[in-house]
Amino acid sequence: MTAISDRRQLAYVAAQAADARVNVELEAEGMTLNIGPQHPATHGTLRIVARLDGEQVIAAEPVMGYMHRGYEKLTEVRSYPQVTTLVNRIDWLGSFANEVPFILACEQLMDIEAPPRAQYIRTILFELGRISHLTLFLGDLGVQLGALTPVFYAFRDREHVLNQIEAATGGRFHPNFDRIGGVKDDLPAGWIAETKQVLGKIRNFLDTIEDLLFGNEIFTARTRGIGLIPADVGLSYGLSGANIRGSGVDWDLRRDNPNGLVYDQADWKVVTHPDGDAFARCWVRLQEVRESISIVDQLLDSMPSGPIMAKVPRIIKVPEGEAYVETENPLGVMGYYVVSQGGLTPFRVKIRTASFNNMSITPWLLKGTYVPDVITILASLYFILGDIDR
Amino acid sequence: MTPFASLLAVELDWWQSTGIRLVFALVAVLLPAGATVYLYLFKMVSFMQSRLGPMEAGPYGSMQLLAEVGKNLQKEDIFPLRADRSIFALAPYIVLMSTFLLAVVIPFGPEATFTNLDTGIFFALAVSSISVVGILMAGWASASKYSLLGGLRAAGQLIAYELPLILAVVGVVIQAGTLNLQGIVAAQNQQEIFGWGAIGNPFIITQIVGFLLFMIAIQAELTQTPFDMPIAESELVTGYMTEYTGFRFLMFFIGEFATANMFAFLGSVLFLGGWSVPPFVTDLLGIEWDSPLFNVLGPLVMLVKMLLITAVIYWVRFTYPRFREDQLQRFAWKVLIPIALVNIAVTGVLKVAF
Secondary structure, three states, X not given: OHHHHHHHHHHHHHHHHHHHHHHHHHHOOOEEEEEOOOOHHHOOOOEEEEEEEOOEEEEEEEEOOOOOOOHHHHHHHOOHHHHHHHHOOOXXXXXXXXXXXXXXXXHHHHOOOOOHXXXXXXXXXXXXXXXXXXXXXXXXXXXXXXXXOHHHHHHHHHHHHHHHHHHHHOOOOOOOOEEOOXXXXXXXXXXXXXXXXXXXXXXXXXXXXXXXXXXXXXXHHHHOOOOOOOHHHHHHOOOOOHHHHOOOOOOOHHHHOOOOOOHHHOOOXXXXXXXXXXXHHHHHHHHHHHHHHHHHHHHHHOOOOOOOEOOOOOOOOOOOEEEEEEEEEOOEEEEEEEEEOOOOOOOXXXXXXXXXXXXXXXXXXXXXXXXXXXXXXXXXXXXOHHHHOO | OOHHHHHHOOOOOHHHHHHHHHHHHHHHHHHHHHHHHHHHHHHHHHHHOOOOOOOOOOHHHOOHHHHHHHHHHHOOOOOOOOOOHHHHHHHHHHHHHHHHHHHHHOOOOOXXXXXXXXXXXXXXXXXXXXXXXXXXXXXXXXXXXXXXHHHHHHHHHHHHHHHHHHHHHHHHHHHHOOOOHHHHHHHHHHOOEOOEOOOOOOHHHHOHHHHHHHHHHHHHHOOOOOOOOOOOOOOOOOHHHOOOXXXXXXXXXXXXXXXXXXXXXXXXXXXXXXXXXXXHHHHHHOOOOOOOOHHHHHHHHHHHHHHHHHHHHHHHHOOOOOOOHHHHHHHHHHHHHHHHHHHHHHHHHHHHHO
C-alpha cells in the first residue's frame, strides 16, 4: 500500500516540478524543441536541441554521441585484417568505402601496391557502394519532404546493386572484401554483364527521380534558397563531398588525389553547382550517381587481367610509421590516420568521417530557419548516424 | 412524414425513424470509409509504390482493416501525464462528430436523405469546420510540443482553406440557383449545355475552375499531402495525433478517411450530378429521372462517383511532396481566393447573360 501511495506522491511531485518547468519555459523567450534522439527525420539517434520562436529556430545545437561505439579504441585491439570488419559499420550504407582508406594507409606503410586488377575491382565496388548509397538518399529525400512514393522505388532499385555487391563479395551490406595487398576474391563469372544491366536500371531510376522530385514545383519551392552555405563558410566548417561541391567548390579527391584507386582510367567529370542551397546539394548527388555509373561502366570495359593479390606475408605486421590516407566516400572525405609501432595491431587510429564535419555546420545553418526547413536542411546535408558517432 | 416512412409506405414513430436513420448513418459513413481505405490506402497506393500491400488477412488482404481495428481496440488507452484528460478524451469525438454531421445533409436518392435542408450546402460547409475545434483541442491537450505545433498548424491551415472551399461552391450555387443539395442535383440533371441535354449539365463542365478549386481546398481541409503540414510525419512525428493510441487514434483515423468520403460525396453532388444518372440513360430505360428506383440505385451511383473523387485525392496524396507552412498560406490567399472570386464574378455575369 505504501509503495503505491509513495509512487503516487512521487508522480504528483514530478508533475508539479514539470509544471514549474513549463512555467519557467513560458516566461523565457521561445520554446525548446528536442528534435530527436528518437525522431523520424534523424534516421538514427541524432538529437537537435532547437530553441523556437513560433516555428522559427532561434538557436539549434546538435547533440551527437548517442551511438558512439568507440571504433578508434577498438581498432587498437584488433589485428590489421580484423579492422576492416569493424570499420565496415561506420557508414553502414557505403560499407566497402570505409575499408578502402584504411587498407590504403596500411599498404602505404608496408610499401605494397595492389595489382592492377585488384585496384580496378576496388574502384568498381567503391563506386557501386556510392551508387547504392546515393540511390537510397534520393528516395529518402522524398520522405523527408513528404513524398512517400520515391523511397520505394529507391529500395527496389538499390536492391539490384546490393545483389551485385553480394554476388562479388558475399555480403550485401558489409562486404569485408578489401585485403592488404589486394582483394579477397576475383569477380564471379558473368558478373560484368549483369552489373551492366543493373547500371541501366539505376539510370532509369535516376530519370524517374529527376522527373518525380527534381521537376516538381513543390520540391523546388521547398529546397531552392533553403540552407544556403557560402563556399568560404562551408570550407571553414570542414564540409566535404557533395555538400561543398553544391556550394561551387570544385574539389573531389577521386580526381585530385586518387591514392591507388584507378579513377584516372575513366573519363568523368566532377559535378558542382554554384547555388549552395539544399537543391544544389541534392542535385549534385543526383548527377554524381550518373557519373559513378559512367565510371563503373568504363572500368568494367577496360578491366585488366592478372592476379588479385600482391605478395603479402601470412602474418601481417605493419612497419613502424604513420600514414594518413583519405578518399572521397559517398558522404564526403573519409580519412584514416594510422600510427603503427611495428606490432600486430595499430597503435592508434584516428578516423576522420565526413558526416561529423558536415553536421558541425548545423548551428550556423539552422539559425533563423523554420521547423520544416530544419528537416529539409538535415536531409540535404545527408548524414549517417554511424558516420557521426563512430 | 419522413422520407424513410414514405419509402417503406408505413407510419413510423419518431424513435423508430430516428433509429433507422442512425443505422443508415453508420452504414453511410463507415462502409465507404472501409472501402476507400482498403481500395486506395492499402491497395492502389501499394501498386503505385511497386509493392503488394496487405495480402495475408483474407483474400488479397481484404480483411486487413478488420485486423487493424481489432489491433487498435486491444491497445492500452494511454493518457500523457500532463495531458488535460477530459479535453484529450473528448477531442476525437468532436472530429468524428463533424464527419457524421456532414453526412446528415447529403442526398443519396430522391427521398433517401437524412434531412433535406433548404440550406444544405451551407450547413455542410459549416459543420465541416467543427473538426478544427477537435484538432486544436487534441493538439493543446496532449501536452506535447509536437502536438501543439501540429494543432496550431492545423488551425491556421483549415481556416485558411475554408474560404476557397466556400468560394468554389458559390459558383455552383449561383448556377443552380439554390442552396438545397437536392435542388443542385435536379439542376444538373434538368439543365442543358447549349441545348444539348443528353448528359444534363454536370457542373464539372461549366464550373471546372470551381471543381479544381474545390479539389485543392478539400485536399487541404483533409490535411492530405501536399497540404499535410499538421501531421507531417517526418517533422512533427504525427502532429496532433502523436500522443493518441488505441481507440482514440482509431477514431482520428476513421474521422480522417470518413471525412474524405463525405467531402467526395459532397463533390459528387455539387459537380458530378449526385445520385442521378445522365438523362440519356433514364430515357433508354424509360424511367423518370427521379423515379423511386433511385432510392436504391442512387447510393450505388453516389458510391461510384465518390470513389472517382477519392481516387484523385489519394493519387495526389502519394505523389507530391508537402508544402511549407508559409507557402501553403500564400497559396491559399494569393492564388486560390483571387481565382475563386474571379470565378464567382464570371459565373454571375454569365448567369445573367444566358
